[in-house]
Amino acid sequence: MENPAQNLRVDSARLWNSLMEIAEIGATPAGGCNRQALTDEDREGRDLFVRWCRDIGCEIRVDRMGNIFARRPGADNSSPAVITGSHLDTQPTGGKFDGVYGVLAGLEVLRTLEDNGIRTKAPLELVVWTNEEGARFSPAMVGSGVWAGEFSLEYGHSRADKSGITIGEELERIGYLGTEPVLPRAIKASFEAHIEQGPILEKQEQVIGVVTGVQGIRWYDVIFHGMPCHAGPTPMEDRRDPVQALSMLCERLYREVRAYSEDARITCGDLRAAPGSRNTVPEEVVLALDLRHPIPEGLNHLHGSLYRLAEQVQEETGTRVEVREEWYSPPVAFDENCIDAVSRAVQTLGYSNRRMVSGAGHDSVYVSRVAPVSMIFVPCEGGLSHNEAESAEPGHLEAGCNVLLHAMLKAAEL
Numbered sequence: 237m238e239n240p241a242q243n244l245r246v247d248s249a250r251l252w253n254s255l256m257e258i259a260e261i262g263a264t265p266a267g268g269c270n271r272q273a274l275t276d277e278d279r280e281g282r283d284l285f286v287r288w289c290r291d292i293g294c295e296i297r298v299d300r301m302g303n304i305f306a307r308r309p310g311a312d313n314s315s316p317a318v319i320t321g322s323h324l325d326t327q328p329t330g331g332k333f334d335g336v337y338g339v340l341a342g343l344e345v346l347r348t349l350e351d352n353g354i355r356t357k358a359p360l361e362l363v364v365w366t367n368e369e370g371a372r373f374s375p376a377m378v379g380s381g382v383w384a385g386e387f388s389l390e391y392g393h394s395r396a397d398k399s400g401i402t403i404g405e406e407l408e409r410i411g412y413l414g415t416e417p418v419l420p421r422a423i424k425a426s427f428e429a430h431i432e433q434g435p436i437l438e439k440q441e442q443v444i445g446v447v448t449g450v451q452g453i454r455w456y457d458v459i460f461h462g463m464p465c466h467a468g469p470t471p472m473e474d475r476r477d478p479v480q481a482l483s484m485l486c487e488r489l490y491r492e493v494r495a496y497s498e499d500a501r502i503t504c505g506d507l508r509a510a511p512g513s514r515n516t517v518p519e520e521v522v523l524a525l526d527l528r529h530p531i532p533e534g535l536n537h538l539h540g541s542l543y544r545l546a547e548q549v550q551e552e553t554g555t556r557v558e559v560r561e562e563w564y565s566p567p568v569a570f571d572e573n574c575i576d577a578v579s580r581a582v583q584t585l586g587y588s589n590r591r592m593v594s595g596a597g598h599d600s601v602y603v604s605r606v607a608p609v610s611m612i613f614v615p616c617e618g619g620l621s622h623n624e625a626e627s628a629e630p631g632h633l634e635a636g637c638n639v640l641l642h643a644m645l646k647a648a649e650l
């Protein structure tokens with residue numbers, strides 16, 4: 237029998253308009269978004285999301301990590317749900333698409349089904365995960381991580397920002413400390429739409445990335461313990477200067493990482509010097525370091541280089557170099573059936589595509605611990621993300637959303 241929904245398409249203008257409307261919350265003068273996790277702006281974004289979902293009859297649940305679940309009942313509510321979703325939080329200088337596209341693409345799928353009076357057999361759930369970015373509170377993906385059992389709820393609630401305010405306190409303050417236990421219910425399949433955040437699709441002129449997995453990520457705080465002293469009278473050879481040790485370590489580590497493999501990544505995203513005075517050699521410098529590689533052996537190799545070079549620099553400079561591991565998200569492979577559901581939807585819709593591994597972390601990494609998962613990527617301009625200039629074409633966003641619609645319909649059945 238012909239599938240009665242095979243000609244169904246999402247409303248591109250409505251998807252775009254919703255993206256632009258929510259982008260006004262936390263809008264920055266440079267055209268981006270600053271809607272960091274659990275701020276007033278995040279609350280406003282969540283409130284708008286909840287209102288939009290209630291408008292189409294979804295039932296809302298919020299768990300004790302502030303993850304929001306909007307449920308559209310199916311014809312058979314004893315069936316496990318098909319889920320989709322992403323995050324509404326942004327980087328401090330974030331764009332209009334990272335995360336929020338996955339949430340609003342899911343909303344557009346539900347709106348399209350509602351408009352057309354289509355009831356799937358399995359219920360559908362649209363999820364907003366708490367603190368995916370890891371920018372305000374480390375680590376990234378902590379809401380989905382607690383939900384999937386990677387972290388305890390106490391760990392999740394106790395994560396603090398730079399001023400010592402915790403996730404638990406902020407959830408309570410903004411009214412999103414829900415009452416539901418943070419536990420996965422049975423899930424049939426999960427799909428997440430996202431901008432690629434890299435240049436491959438655009439360079440190769442492909443519309444859809446069929447995502448087969450996510451590369452590994454390891455986060456560290458590297459602490460250089462120096463001796464504070466006066467910038468003028470103290471001879472250079474009498475100093476223990478943590479910045480000199482830091483620069484030696486960075487120079488060697490960048491060189492080794494680049495020589496090791498073109499797939500390896502190193503980022504020093506944040507540096508804090510204490511006490512932070514121009515004319516005092518710092519007592520301490522803390523470097524927030526991010527290492528990535530698509531395969532476990534590669535990431536282990538980079539991890540080994542870091543420890544070896546830290547020890548080398550400590551010996552040569554007499555400055556104590558302490559490496560503290562903050563977070564490890566191993567490479568994951570997504571579910572073959574879900575990848576296939578995405579591939580088939582792409583083929584039916586006739587979009588150019590390629591298979592690819594995600595360079596960025598996503599909530600789907602933790603969701604994949606407890607459910608079959610895949611992701612759908614669309615190109616972004618110049619491959620740019622975590623930047624206020626992040627941009628994507630309406631036609632590409634529409635294509636990714638149509639793929640999401642058909643992958644979900646296939647998994648949820650009619």
Ligand code: GLV
Binds near residue numbers: 368369376595597598
């Ligand atoms: C999250 O955005 C990450 O990949 O770091």
Ligand code: MN
Binds near residue numbers: 323334368430
């Ligand atoms: Mn994201």
Ligand code: MN
Binds near residue numbers: 327369622
């Ligand atoms: Mn991001």
Ligand code: MN
Binds near residue numbers: 368369596
């Ligand atoms: Mn991410």
